[in-house]
Amino acid sequence: IYHAILDHExxxxxxxxxxxxxxxxxxxxxxxxxxxxxNIVLIVGSSALCATAYDRGRT
Numbered sequence: 001i002y003h004a005i006l007d008h009e010x011x012x013x014x015x016x017x018x019x020x021x022x023x024x025x026x027x028x029x030x031x032x033x034x035x036x037x038x039n040i041v042l043i044v045g046s047s048a049l050c051a052t053a054y055d056r057g058r059t
Contacts, residue, residue, distance in 0.1 A: 002030060005039075 004011050015023045031041040
């Protein structure tokens, strides 16, 4: 996923799974790594609750 994003591949990623399977961890790790390289990261979710689980990336 990380390399696909860096290579600007036209892809769509959808994460789903049961509670405690690491979805939030995965998205936070990817967004942190990409933001560290000064990329813009937008995270969307199907509800306001899931969108509030992530850092907005503001400094």
